[in-house]
Amino acid sequence: MQTIKIYDRNDLIEISFEDIYKYHGTLAYMAIGVGFRVIQAAFEALYGEDVPNRKDISILSGHGGPGFRDVFEFVTRAQSRDTYIVDTTYPKAQYDPYRPTSYAYIFTRETGEAVEVVLKENFLPPIFYELLKKGREDSFTPEEYLYNEQLKQNLGNRALQLPINELVEVTKLK
Structure with missing residues (x-):
């Protein structure tokens, strides 16, 4: 089982995807x-084998949705600590043809070092954006709703199974 390790003050916490699923x-x-x-990609690039402390991490998210917010909050408490910023106009990874939304995320540690983690463009199929738009418009047919739920689950599971370098690109910024 994949986990993320992080310190909360002096307490080492190990968080699994299942823990986040229970929360969200x-x-x-x-x-x-x-x-x-x-x-996982950001922590590996910023900390290597070291375990970060929640208090030392800030995040800029190009995506304002509840899933990304909840996973970042659950692991880092960045929103609660007021070190979480959403900028949907961030200029990279603007894949959604219907609204400004970036699938890019910047993690900064206490030293000022930062990494940009960008979801690869081909991960989300065009139908995903079509269904997002229908969901926002509340215009799903029952069949489309079921298909959308299955698609989200398949994509989430695929993200967990892919090698990280096939899912995201990581660039050191500072």
């Missing part, structure tokens, strides 16, 4: 799967 539920299953892997 299935509303944005794709996002919690991708978000979990985004954190």
